[in-house]
Amino acid sequence: MEHFAFIICSQDDARYRRCLQYLQALERPGVQVEFFRVVSRRGIAAAYNRAMERSTATCKVYLHDDVFILNRRFCLDVLEIFRADPSIGLIGVCGCKEIPPSGVWWEGDTYGKVYHGDPPRLLHFKQPASLYEPVEAVDGLLMVTRFDLPWRDDIIDGFHFYDLSHCLEFNRRGYRVVVPRQEEPWCYHRSTGRFDTEYERLRQVFLREYAGELSANRWDTDGQRAVY
Helix, strand or coil: CEEEEEEEECCCHHHHHHHHHHHHCCCCCCEEEEEEEECCCCCHHHHHHHHHHHCCCCEEEEEECCEEECCCCHHHHHHHHHHHCCCEEEEECEEECCCCCCCCHHHCCEEEEEEECCCCEEEECECCCCCEEEECEECCCEEEECCCCCCCCCCCCCCCCHHHHHHHHHHHCCCEEEEECCCCCCEEECCCCCCCHHHHHHHHHHHHHHHHHCHHHCECCCCCECCC
């Protein structure tokens, strides 16, 4: 039996209850599930690490409390992707083929779809041609992992860029990050998408650690892709 842990970062009781209602409605034949609510004022990476260490689930789903999973077959669809290629380590619903030099993923070549905002509107990027599209990074609204890698709470101590950092940690270890083909969006993210001064601080932290590894920066002076 497959074991899923849903790890929900939440500081709002009402949003957490609504998020949980959607999770409890998912179809899960042959799937064991557990739920963790994590609260952190220091940063998402630290909170996710604590939950990851507590759970023995093989599939861990990290999400915000304002994310509502609409795809009732979510667990089954996730397992289909992981079983299709053992090198796939992480799935997200929106992401970019290559992280731009700015570190802002949506400025890149984007894939996926999600309902976003309040009232909801459809964010529709490129559609994978097959079951999934390999990408360099995905947005942290929802991230599903097949392997446990430490979240970099040693450098990402806030609420931005923990997602891109985690994707690149998977890349460092040879695991693939992918976005699924979604005929209808798997999720509704109710976020208003506001940014604060911490965003720019953590963007700089992210770039100091990973800039040399971004695919968009891997070109030599002759315009050829560099090999590392």
